[in-house]
Amino acid sequence: MAKQIPNRILLPENLVPQQWYNLRADMPVKPAPLLNPGTGEPLKEEELYPIFCQELAHQELDDDTRYIDIPAEVLEYYKTFRPSPLHRAYRLEKELGTPAKIYFKFEGNNTSGSHKLNSAIAQAYYAKEQGLAGLTTETGAGQWGTALAMACAHFKLPLTVYMVKGSYQQKPYRRSIIQTFGAEIIPSPSDTTNAGRGILAAQPDTTGSLGCAISEAVEKAVTSEGYRYVLGSVLNQVLLHQSVIGLEAKAALELYDEYPDVIIGCAGGGSNLGGLIAPFMQDKLTGKADPRIVAVEPASCPSFTRGVYAYDFCDTAKVTPLAKMYTLGSGFIPGANHAGGLRYHGMSPILSSLYHDGRMEAVAYEQTNVFKAAMLFSRTEGILPAPESSHAIRAAVDEALKCKESGEAKTILFGLTGTGYFDMSAYEQFLNGSMTDQIPTDEELQANFPQG
Numbered sequence: 387m388a389k390q391i392p393n394r395i396l397l398p399e400n401l402v403p404q405q406w407y408n409l410r411a412d413m414p415v416k417p418a419p420l421l422n423p424g425t426g427e428p429l430k431e432e433e434l435y436p437i438f439c440q441e442l443a444h445q446e447l448d449d450d451t452r453y454i455d456i457p458a459e460v461l462e463y464y465k466t467f468r469p470s471p472l473h474r475a476y477r478l479e480k481e482l483g484t485p486a487k488i489y490f491k492f493e494g495n496n497t498s499g500s501h502k503l504n505s506a507i508a509q510a511y512y513a514k515e516q517g518l519a520g521l522t523t524e525t526g527a528g529q530w531g532t533a534l535a536m537a538c539a540h541f542k543l544p545l546t547v548y549m550v551k552g553s554y555q556q557k558p559y560r561r562s563i564i565q566t567f568g569a570e571i572i573p574s575p576s577d578t579t580n581a582g583r584g585i586l587a588a589q590p591d592t593t594g595s596l597g598c599a600i601s602e603a604v605e606k607a608v609t610s611e612g613y614r615y616v617l618g619s620v621l622n623q624v625l626l627h628q629s630v631i632g633l634e635a636k637a638a639l640e641l642y643d644e645y646p647d648v649i650i651g652c653a654g655g656g657s658n659l660g661g662l663i664a665p666f667m668q669d670k671l672t673g674k675a676d677p678r679i680v681a682v683e684p685a686s687c688p689s690f691t692r693g694v695y696a697y698d699f700c701d702t703a704k705v706t707p708l709a710k711m712y713t714l715g716s717g718f719i720p721g722a723n724h725a726g727g728l729r730y731h732g733m734s735p736i737l738s739s740l741y742h743d744g745r746m747e748a749v750a751y752e753q754t755n756v757f758k759a760a761m762l763f764s765r766t767e768g769i770l771p772a773p774e775s776s777h778a779i780r781a782a783v784d785e786a787l788k789c790k791e792s793g794e795a796k797t798i799l800f801g802l803t804g805t806g807y808f809d810m811s812a813y814e815q816f817l818n819g820s821m822t823d824q825i826p827t828d829e830e831l832q833a834n835f836p837q838g
């Protein structure tokens with residue numbers, strides 16, 4: 387007899403993953419290598435040492451090791467908020483009247499409110515192990531800055547966070563949390579770096595961008611003794627750490643003999659999606675199963691659906707290595723009325739390669755449509771989703787509605803990456819009807835595409 391599936395599945399301790407899974411090991415076509423912008427040659431591990439801590443530089447370039455042990459200290463910290471629950475969205479299913487089964491993996495049950503802590507604690511651990519003096523990073527919406535501040539507080543590592551000025555002004559409580567955990571926070575662009583001063587001279591009134599904050603954080607790291615830079619998304623190492631999401635989700639589904647037909651995740655830089663899909667993509671690449679995989683992005687920052695697959699800088703001031711990825715160009719900044727995160731110009735090289743090879747799909751949604759799904763989800767499932775996560779909700783709901791039409795009882799899995807408590811101004815805009823959609827024209831996009 388089939389077991390009754392609970393609303394919330396928690397993995398028993400003996401099934402909690404002890405290793406991260408490196409999807410690159412099973413990719414027949416590896417992601418294109420990072421290039422040294424000076425020479426145009428693939429970067430060697432040692433060339434990354436001035437920017438990244440050594441173990442993370444190693445993980446960044448490791449295309450072969452399939453499973454990597456999660457360090458004991460990281461596992462210990464994971465225990466404070468993992469395993470994260472896998473929910474069956476019974477009430478949402480009922481509200482939609484769909485025969486589909488909807489599951490979501492909820493990563494918002496920690497103080498940072500998102501999946502970013504999975505990688506933050508790993509990165510802070512390796513920095514501490516190497517005996518570094520401190521770390522620098524950037525944060526856009528603020529979740530990464532919060533997660534890394536928590537992780538650095540745990541390991542007593544100094545941290546400087548460059549926060550995109552627009553968010554810094556709009557989200558004072560994000561600032562306060564980051565400061566509560568002991569990090570220094572600087573609105574970007576700032577006069578503390580050459581990159582920041584250059585951007586300020588050209589555009590004194592700019593509210594900043596992620597690409598610009600990255601330039602500042604990298605410059606600060608390489609010019610401060612014993613400091614390194616860390617990044618919360620896009621990089622291969624981050625997708626590796628985030629594989630715990632997918633490994634846990636797959637193990638939890640297996641307890642009930644379930645397997646998803648469709649896996650859906652929002653995509654900013656691609657880390658939560660890359661983590662969620664990792665073991666399922668492994669099944670796809672090794673011929674064991676063939677689930678559909680769908681990336682969901684904002685129509686105002688459509689890297690997959692309207693970007694180009696090309697080598698590009700990861701930042702605005704062009705100080706980082708070149709990555710081959712779907713990109714809107716390192717100068718691209720989404721329109722000012724774009725409310726949530728998911729505003730990075732590029733996309734994970736791993737996901738870019740898989741998308742290019744036709745292993746996954748992508749869709750883009752306008753933000754008002756995304757917030758409609760957030761309303762429905764809040765009222766049925768009782769969780770206030772982050773605007774980013776709500777992109778995945780939108781796509782999952784639309785998939786379930788298609789099932790209602792066709793009568794197919796598909797199994798849908800999506801990633802609920804975080805909670806939206808710090809995004810209430812965006813909710814307010816939606817609720818009072820002042821939220822608008824702004825979709826860049828082809829001309830606007832082409833103006834920023836990388837040349838050559």
Ligand SMILES: *Cc1c(COP(=O)(O)O)cnc(C)c1O
Nearest residue numbers: 619654655656657658774803804
């Ligand atoms: C950062 C963030 C995202 C997007 O980042 P990815 O690297 O694409 O996962 C999505 N949801 C939440 C809640 C976030 O904080």
